[in-house]
Amino acid sequence: MEPMANENAALLNPAVAEGAALRPRSRKARADLNPGTVEALTRRLCDVLDAGDFYGRHASLPAAEKIGKLFLASAGDREQSEFNCSVSPKVRQQVPLLFQAMAGVMEERSGLLIQSSAEINGEGFGRGLLYSGRVILVLRSLRAGFPFPFTSVEKTIRYGAECIEEGLAFLDKYHELTSEHGLLSLEG
Incomplete structure (x- = not known):
């Protein structure tokens, strides 16, 4: 002012x-993160990374080291993303993997089918989406790839856990709102 x-x-x-x-x-x-969410997201992200590790080369690594080797971007990847508005291949890989892991954790917690959709173009614009049926639980817009690329495990897990908690809170609120009048009362 x-x-x-x-x-x-x-x-x-x-x-x-x-x-x-x-x-x-x-x-x-x-706010402090829920330790259960942190542990579940770490485990689920490792599961998603193991699915892409066809020969099991990194199967014996501890979780933090596996995420560091297979998921996190290096300083060079970060600089490549910041140079002339292009997005590095590492960023284009990180976005859908993290949203898949978040959807898996939300499925475990809610018992509902949670799906993820994540896309990012060459300039870094896109969106990450977590939804169940017709209800959008988490929607994140990506501008110039921000907050990706992640270069530390702590920031990755914090971002994912915050999205999960936000989505589960919205799901609880949605169930509360539709319990009294039914689902059709919220359709526009």
């Missing part, structure tokens, strides 16, 4: 000025 606007707000309402002074200037605080 402009300095003048801050002064006017302080004159009109002193509580606004106090609240603005106490508010820290940092990223929003992130």
Whole structure:
């Protein structure tokens, strides 16, 4: 805000000025992740990676090392994605694999069939989608490939777990809304 606007707000309402002074200037605080979701996503991502490891070369690796070797992008892949708006092949591989793993975890938790659809074009624009029937649970737009490519296991798992929790919360809310009036009441 402009300095003048801050002064006017302080004159009109002193509580606004106090609240603005106490508010820290940092990223929003992130909630702690559910350990069960983290473990399930790590396991499911390893299962998806094992499905693509046709000869089982990496089957004996621990989960973090397997994700690091088969899934994570290197610094060179990250630079390639940032150079002249093109997306590296590693990013184009990461997007559908992560959304498949998230769909698997949501299926385990909800007992419903959860499907994933993820696409990204050469310039990094696309979307990732998790849905059940006609209900869209998670929709993520990708702009210039952001937040991909992931270069650390922690960021990958945090992103996936947050999407899973968001989708399951929406699914619970959806069931609550349709339980009283039925499914047809929400159709437009």
